[in-house]
Every structure is written in structure tokens, then in C-alpha cells.
Amino acid sequence: MINVLFSARPQLWDTYHDLLIEACATKGIAINLGTDIPAEQVDYIIFAPNPTLTDFTPFTRCKAVLSLWAGVETIAPNATLSQPLCRLVDTGLTQGMIEWVIGHVLRHHLGMDQQIKNQNGEWAPVAPPLSKDRPVTILGLGELGAACAKALVQLGFPITGWSRTPKSIDGVRCLSGSPAEALKDAQIAVLLLPLTSQTENILNADAMAAMAKGAFVINPGRGALIDDEALLAALNSGQIGHATLDVFRVEPLPADHAYWAHPNVTVTPHIASETRPETAVEQIAENLRRAEAGEPLLNLVDRTRGY
16 A cells, blocks of 8 residues: 555545545555655655645655646745656646636627626627637647637637647647747737746736737736736737736735726636546546556656746
């Protein structure tokens, strides 16, 4: 039996305990899952950011750290982490993100706010363009970005995708040079990049200036991908018509933040997608099986790139 330390917020223990043991059992693995296993006896760590574990040095026997989050920016830079780190790619999280992104892209594409907010008796029949005439750029072509790009292609949108390294996706114009080039004339931009030192403030004043006048920004990625002051300025000038923001530098977003009061900002409280425990445990169990069998781990983080 292998010792697996569950290091996450206490409220997640009841949610994951039985699911993890059952998922491992289906893989033929018996685990001793606990929250207080002595460091020198731990074989694997299942981790979500929490204040009780910040120093990985004592875990000399640990073979891998398996994240319960898709984002690993809070753990990947940890200098004490010498063990392999795997990020979570959860099919439930991916599907949830596809649905949220498509919903908000279609909301802005169809101009739904105009009808929803203005039931004032004025008959103003203005038909929206077809999807083929609404260029969309997705910054980030990882698991989530690629999935959203493919779904939007199926709806007829011309999609440009940008990533730090070259990618190839059927039906998507894939770029890896300047983000401003990818954003040129885009009417909708969706941000799904990981947060690293290279991607922080990637949507800055220059990047937004490259977009079509009155374009829409949709950010379900990470708050710090956006230069907040630059976005507010672009909203006030009309360069950006509306921003739908799900993630922020500080969460919960402070009640006095300018985004709450801005008429052209929609704030959603980090709900674009959520890890689904019943599907997340499948990857955790598979990685435990792989590690024990000496096979390559799934979704291994490249520490030099930060994701």
C-alpha cells in the first residue's frame, strides 16, 4: 500500500476521500490516504494551494506532486519543490470552460445585452452579423484554449490562436510571434493563458490598440494577464466595447474596485469552470498507476516554462 498525503483545504477532504480511494481501486492500487502522514513516509502528494504545506524539502520519499488545479503558478516556482509536478487536466473542467466561453462569445456576438437590458418598448430591428464575419482571437492554445477554439470553429467563427510555442489545430490560424499580431482586427479576444512572468499583462495598451474598435474582451484565464489600468482606459475611450471578466488579481474582487461600477464590464465570480471531483480523480488515479508502473506521468509540468 502506498502513502498518499492529501494537502488541500480541509473542506475538500470529504469531497475527495471516497472518490480517490474508489478511483485508485479501479486501477488496482490500494492507497493509504491521509492528511497527517509523516513527511518521511509520504510516497505521493495530492495538492491544492493551502497554508499548511509550503516546504517540500522534508518529503524525501515523495515520487510526485499531483495538483488538483489546472493552474500551477502558485506551486511551480517553489524552490523547495524537487519532485515531479503534474497539473490537472480534467474533462469536466474542460467541458465547463467550453460552455462558458461559447456562451459569452455568443452573448457579445449576438448583442444580447441590448435586448435583455432595454425592454423599453422601442422596436429597433438590428440583426447581428453571421459568425463568419466575427473574427475571434484566443490567447492560449493549451488544453482549455484549444478545446474552446475547436468548438468556436464548429460554429463558423474565424479563429486565430496565439501560444508561446508553435501549435497546429485544424481550422485555426495558429501564431506564436507577437500577441499584437494575433489580436490585429480581432472583434473578440478570449484569454486562456497560464500566468507566468512572460504572460503577465500580456493584454496591455498596445495589444488592445491592435484590436478592432469596440472589441470585446473575455477573460476566464488569470486576472494578471490583463493590465487593469490599460483596460479601464480602453473601455473609457471606446477602443474596447465591453469586458467580461471572471478572474482577478485579488479575489474576491474588492467591492470598491472600478470594475464593479463600470457600465461596460461584467464581473463573474471565478465561475467560468470548476474542477469536477468525479472526473478529476480519474487523472490522479491514472498518474498514481503510471508512477508505480514506471510509466511517463500525464501533464507533467515543465518547471522552466512554469506550466
